[in-house]
Amino acid sequence: MPSKYLVVGGVAGGASTAARLRRLSEDDEIIMFEKGPHVSFSNCSLPYYLSGTVANVDDLVLMCPEKFRSQYNIDARVNNEVIAIDREKKEVEVKNLESGETYRENYDKLVLSPGARPIVPPIPGIEKANIHTVRNVVDIDRLQQDIEKTRPSRITVIGGGFIGIEVVENLIEAGHTVSLVEAAPQVLSQFDTDMAQILHKELIDHDVDLVVNDRVTAFDTNKVMLESGREIETEIIVMGIGVTPDSALAKAAGLKIGSTGAIRVDHNYRTSDPDIYAVGDAIQVYNPILRDYYTLALAGPAQRQARAVANHIHNIPVDYHGYIGSSVVKVFDYNAASTGLNERMLQNTSIEYDSVKIVPKDKVGIMPDAEELHFKILFEVPTGRIIGAQAIGRGNVDKRIDVIAATITAKGTVDHLKDLELCYAPPFGTAKDVVNMAGYVASNILHETFKQVQITEIRSLVEKGAFILDVREQEEWDVGHIKVAKHIPLSELRQRIDEIPRDQPVYVHCRSGQRSYNAVLALQYRGYTEVYNVAGGYIGLCFHEYFHDRMTGREPIVTEYDFT
């Protein structure tokens, strides 16, 4: 006896669930409802239409309803919105948005994949502003048409999350003048503040008018008013503050909603009604490191959940391992990837942790395209279990974060990273990869082989008159250095050790942390007990200071920045 399955939402999770349900049975009836005019579009690719990277708006649509019918025998109904669930009768009420008629469909199992919707806060004057959001193909098409029609002197993007950043990048690539307003002190909350400074620099280097730590207080016609008093003249506004789980339908049907505002599901993705499943951005998921639920608006997890739901409906058990959240974003010439927890997420937990930051080259230094890679890992103390990582650089950062994600999933520690055998040839990496190096350094910190200080602390150390030792070579010092630093190249350290005071802490840095590590160990061996390696070195420090120095006009602590 064939079953009848209804799927609400025809993108990502919904479309995948429907396709998998078909693979598991030829006979069942499968209907997929999508309130928009398109199913199965690449929502992650939407911003790339603005720059022409994706040339045609139609390319964003991967599968049409006709193909769902012919290839999968799935009834995909676009412009059909499920407006209510009648759990008693096991029916949904559907509104055909073209005809305006409503009708009902019964189900054996119902799968909700409504996604998340952009947050548009009720800021005064918002009705006067020309506000766009970017959720689907219609949105991006409308935005692009508006841009072509308006020929705006400035486009303002509000919110520096993934979508905001990607929209900014693609608008700049298309030649527009763009302001980006972020209420938090930094863009991209996946990254810790120290790491985000690299991206701030990249944004302003590409002429983005970047405003952080300032919020929109009001809109007016062609105008955005900020808390700081600044007003931005702008014809077009893109709202990218964030998304909120689209849980209204589930809530109205009396399904349990989690503390996150997202739909609560069990480990088989069943809602509080055993005949109703939910997947994708609208549900909350369990983070095994946090040991708590959170929401993730990521495509990969939605795909996994879709498969799990179809399997569970067909009595195929699926393990629930939880979700750590891995993501990557391109910010002009930089790539920025992260996985697991960051320091912000750790703040309100009882997890004890430490972190290391290194800035090695991502390829053999003599290769023409070798680039610095800023790499940070967080690990639990005292176990050394890896709990998160962030990588930012011009090169292959996603590779390193994927390896960390696999290692976190395997419950690996910093010691495991040391021995990972990663691919090496000069065009691809170094014999001791960034990941291995991070493992070595983190293991040293965990086992207290040496101590470190973060680049975030250097300015205050400088102000307190701390003894900072720069062990780089003369030509590097000449390019730029911390104004108050003592300069003794590593090659002269042993002869000039008496110039280093024994009665106060010594903070040692080189360019990226490798030579200073050698210096720290040599000093320790000679009886210096309070010696600290500056994690991230001079290059990391310059990236960290640059944006704030420039934005605030404060006096730099370095003579010149060095980004080479």
Place this chain on the structure above:
Amino acid sequence: MPSKYLVVGGVAGGASTAARLRRLSEDDEIIMFEKGPHVSFSNCSLPYYLSGTVANVDDLVLMCPEKFRSQYNIDARVNNEVIAIDREKKEVEVKNLESGETYRENYDKLVLSPGARPIVPPIPGIEKANIHTVRNVVDIDRLQQDIEKTRPSRITVIGGGFIGIEVVENLIEAGHTVSLVEAAPQVLSQFDTDMAQILHKELIDHDVDLVVNDRVTAFDTNKVMLESGREIETEIIVMGIGVTPDSALAKAAGLKIGSTGAIRVDHNYRTSDPDIYAVGDAIQVYNPILRDYYTLALAGPAQRQARAVANHIHNIPVDYHGYIGSSVVKVFDYNAASTGLNERMLQNTSIEYDSVKIVPKDKVGIMPDAEELHFKILFEVPTGRIIGAQAIGRGNVDKRIDVIAATITAKGTVDHLKDLELCYAPPFGTAKDVVNMAGYVASNILHETFKQVQITEIRSLVEKGAFILDVREQEEWDVGHIKVAKHIPLSELRQRIDEIPRDQPVYVHCRSGQRSYNAVLALQYRGYTEVYNVAGGYIGLCFHEYFHDRMTGREPIVTEYDFT
């Protein structure tokens, strides 16, 4: 009481051991002997000097003896060859190759890092040939100078391993005419024969005169004679047949040599003499999947071993996890990476295994630089434990292999791959990454959800008159197809199912394996019991057939190849 440590060999393993020994003690005396004129050069980068990618020969040298002295207080003696070990007296005999004098140095601990040397077989007439090898900076400088002087009409590289391939690529980039002669049926034995065909095509597409399955029987002046009867006129010959562990010094000292011909060491890298350690290409290492010893000429493992030796000397215990061997090589526009075991290595073992091959896009298909990625994983039956993987494509193959390497190390199975949370954004990958997909397919094969046939078997199936079903769309069929295939697009499959015979096996393919998988499941559901998915699809088949068709002049089984 300070100790005295001697290190034989000043590259990779040797230099790293010496540096680490210094980090662990400021007082010990450390002497490093190198018979060549350079320590610490990037041997993996040598071929890149031939194309000018590395502009200056001096750039290949990373550290000079003076810097070893000033930065590490290490006495690095170039042009000093250790010619004998007196284990009784704990002394080595050293020959100063500049003065010709010999002298002795005593040691508390001795570390051997002599590396491996290029194999130059005693082929008749070899003394008449202008033979080069590529082991060090002197070699590559001499080769380049010879090329500039001779202006050869043709350079012949013998041996298609890493060095041979990299030399070929860089010579072609520099505009030379190059023949590559490989005795085996394929280049790069890290890859299985089916995967290597992709690289064969790439080599001939870049005008390399590629000769496989043919061996050099004799040399004459400016001439190479092959077993096939072919003669190659060539002024310069580069011997890249392979390397052999440089274990002569150890052997002469009576140290135990393994069955591989390499130095035998224990899990602390100690030779049969407890005061003598050995690291790098000269030793044999344990492969935990094979449960046997083998040799690896890779830089990463040498670095690990160096650290382990210095640690053990200083009583810091280090775990020995063994070595699975991960590597990557650039072959013109293609990148080729592998980890763990391949089918060749599995041949003489009792390990039962299966494999899957998929050819998905490495990025969202609408991104301009999305490329096919040929991906193969091998897994143990019945456990599903991953035992090896190979990836070849224009994009980011090393990323995927690194993730597999990390998963192998964590003893993961194909099921683990399904749920790995890997970074995704359209410029970097797909929501369901290649690695996840491989996990899904392998899990399906392991759990016998469906059956597959390898592209290596298609030609013989065609010859036997098997029923091959092509479910691609009409426009794809029109570009090219298997001549004898039956064409029913997936979108018409359900209506035309009666055209598919029930009394013989059905082999289904599409472009890359995704649509045919849906077709296979639909047919199974309708009672077809002998249905096979063609792993790798039409794109995989075309790459597999092309080189052999072209080399042998045999009749292709396809109307046209499709590489787009």
